[in-house]
Amino acid sequence: MIEHLGIIPIKVDLPFRLNHVNCFMAEGEDGWTIIDTGLNNEYTSKMWAENIQQREIKDIFITHYHPDHYGHSGTLQHKTGAEVWMSKIDSDAGKTAWNDDFLSGLHKYYSASGIPDEIANQMVKNNIDFKPLVYPLPVVNHYFVEGEKVVIGRYEYEIIFAPGHSDGMVCFYNKEKNVLLSADHILPRITPNISYWYHGDDNPLKSYLSSINDLKSLNIDYVIPSHGKPFHGANHRIDEIILHHGQRLEQTLAALGKPSSIYDVYQELFQFELTIHEIRFAVGETLAHLEYLRHKGECQRELRNGEWIYFL
Numbered sequence: 001m002i003e004h005l006g007i008i009p010i011k012v013d014l015p016f017r018l019n020h021v022n023c024f025m026a027e028g029e030d031g032w033t034i035i036d037t038g039l040n041n042e043y044t045s046k047m048w049a050e051n052i053q054q055r056e057i058k059d060i061f062i063t064h065y066h067p068d069h070y071g072h073s074g075t076l077q078h079k080t081g082a083e084v085w086m087s088k089i090d091s092d093a094g095k096t097a098w099n100d101d102f103l104s105g106l107h108k109y110y111s112a113s114g115i116p117d118e119i120a121n122q123m124v125k126n127n128i129d130f131k132p133l134v135y136p137l138p139v140v141n142h143y144f145v146e147g148e149k150v151v152i153g154r155y156e157y158e159i160i161f162a163p164g165h166s167d168g169m170v171c172f173y174n175k176e177k178n179v180l181l182s183a184d185h186i187l188p189r190i191t192p193n194i195s196y197w198y199h200g201d202d203n204p205l206k207s208y209l210s211s212i213n214d215l216k217s218l219n220i221d222y223v224i225p226s227h228g229k230p231f232h233g234a235n236h237r238i239d240e241i242i243l244h245h246g247q248r249l250e251q252t253l254a255a256l257g258k259p260s261s262i263y264d265v266y267q268e269l270f271q272f273e274l275t276i277h278e279i280r281f282a283v284g285e286t287l288a289h290l291e292y293l294r295h296k297g298e299c300q301r302e303l304r305n306g307e308w309i310y311f312l
Helices: 042-052 073-080 088-097 100-104 106-112 117-128 204-218 234-257 262-269 276-295
Strands: 007-013 020-028 031-035 057-061 083-086 140-143 149-152 155-161 170-174 179-183 222-225 300-304 307-311
Touching (some): 100 106, 100 117, 106 117, 106 307, 234 276
Parallel strands (some): 031 057, 083 140, 179 222
Antiparallel strands (some): 170 179
């Protein structure tokens, strides 16, 4: 079905366990639009060079600021002269997340989370290692506005703001065909990572559950995600994701049988081996669930000896 929409999927490999991101190309009346770009590395640069040869790239739409979606956008913009479109929220987040001042302050946040120094040092390095994978940052020519219409391929799509996975992520919805380009908001096989990143939204899980629940009113048939294959039946998948987070919240509360640091709770929830890159996401997700519970009044938090301790 995706080809009938006038959209060409571009599978871009990633050097992680989540081993690809789906980017897209679509031809318009006066040039081509690219949606998301992959990491800024030699492989991605070569891949795009092969795909865009003899094509005029007019616009680059970025769904959110995470490196696998946004990283190559500055380089691709420089090569093509295309205009970059994304939300202002995530444009600002991209400038913050790999800013030297923010990166240099990460260790204090990790220490306050109860993460051992050796692991915290590796986590900080892992963050810093992403800088060349996102720089140069793009010049954003247009900030998406919720509800505005854009043409992608043969059809017009409405911009839907979908906070949670990132504060300013956008999806693209076509009412006529009942199709959603879902970015990382709804994925077919895994649940999107919902993390507290020590900047931005102080309750990202609440934002995510609210925004994903709002989509149910559209009763979307066909979902084109940024990871995995397109699928039918958005509402069924939304229900599965909401159930997962309900279970995760129960597990998080159960882990607070005694006062615990963020790292203590992370170890209870993730009892399998993770890479340093994956630990960053797992700790962030643990913290998002703890903060959701704290904002609901189901647990409390105190700073004790330089560590945030959560308790019932």
